[in-house]
Amino acid sequence: MTELNWTEEQMARMKEAIDAEIENSRLAHKLIPDFRMGPNDRAVARDRYIYPNARARPPVAEGIDESFVDLGPDSQTLFTLTKLQTEDPDLSRALVRVRRAAQQLARRHDEAVFRTAIRDNLDANAPAPGNAPVPGYHNIVHIDEDADTGRYGDGLATATAAAIAALDSEGYRSGFVIIAGQEVFRHLHERVPGAADLPIKAVRGLLEDGPVHRSAVLPANEALVLSISGQEVDRAVAVSPTLEFLRIGANENRDFRLYERFLARFKQSYSAVLLRLCAAPAPPAARE
Numbered sequence: 001m002t003e004l005n006w007t008e009e010q011m012a013r014m015k016e017a018i019d020a021e022i023e024n025s026r027l028a029h030k031l032i033p034d035f036r037m038g039p040n041d042r043a044v045a046r047d048r049y050i051y052p053n054a055r056a057r058p059p060v061a062e063g064i065d066e067s068f069v070d071l072g073p074d075s076q077t078l079f080t081l082t083k084l085q086t087e088d089p090d091l092s093r094a095l096v097r098v099r100r101a102a103q104q105l106a107r108r109h110d111e112a113v114f115r116t117a118i119r120d121n122l123d124a125n126a127p128a129p130g131n132a133p134v135p136g137y138h139n140i141v142h143i144d145e146d147a148d149t150g151r152y153g154d155g156l157a158t159a160t161a162a163a164i165a166a167l168d169s170e171g172y173r174s175g176f177v178i179i180a181g182q183e184v185f186r187h188l189h190e191r192v193p194g195a196a197d198l199p200i201k202a203v204r205g206l207l208e209d210g211p212v213h214r215s216a217v218l219p220a221n222e223a224l225v226l227s228i229s230g231q232e233v234d235r236a237v238a239v240s241p242t243l244e245f246l247r248i249g250a251n252e253n254r255d256f257r258l259y260e261r262f263l264a265r266f267k268q269s270y271s272a273v274l275l276r277l278c279a280a281p282a283p284p285a286a287r288e
Helices: 008-025 083-089 092-124 151-167 182-188 200-206
Strands: 035-036 042-047 048-050 064-067 068-070 075-081 139-145 176-180 212-214 222-225 231-247 254-266 271-277
Touching: 042 048, 075 092, 083 092, 083 182, 083 254, 092 222, 092 231, 092 254, 092 271, 139 151, 151 176, 151 182, 151 200, 151 222, 151 271, 176 182, 182 200, 182 212, 182 222, 182 271, 200 212
Parallel strands: 035 231, 139 271, 176 212
Antiparallel strands: 042 068, 048 064, 075 254, 176 222, 222 271, 231 254
């Protein structure tokens, strides 16, 4: 960063702004533990739990996949500051831009954890329609829309109970939490006609007062029910969010990147259940 001629105090202000924005904008670190690695590490053991399946051909034995997987490319946000913005003593405009970069990095982090590692894994491994159920696999619960009211309130509570029962049947009995897409979150706070309480109250009771978080990184009509004790999923972190000056570019603009290096490891796939809202089928066309 020497080309910028920033003082130690200015650099500290930048770091403080990044850390504060990451803390406010990122959800994963509030729920999912991290596994600290060295900054030069590029691979980590999968540590994925293999559940037994006697019906598979050949049968699958219980164990742990200890093979190594590459961390992949850095997650990064590229941005530019003008020469004047970097030379402003209080860095007020530069701080606005770096906070926005931190928000974008935080969203990518949550996408990598909740959508790519967990949600996409559950969706990809679900039995195909019409196929026989996979023994032990009950990780997707569909919630039907009430055809009369267009709401899901009672169904959300029933589906949460089914998800918790599925987790319990596999030995995951604590640390329940829900990550809800935007539409699911809205329906959790929409009163069903004639009901005394919002659906969120019944759902929180089923979670034993576990938290319900809203997240835009999931499809709007889906939610994850997780059992988190610290061993089911983690984030292998080699480099925490770091600001790097790249070059002086066109018009004397200063190019930066804010980056991190990590891998979300979904190690126990039966510790999560995906809830999915399903719209009621359209009524048949009226006959003339």
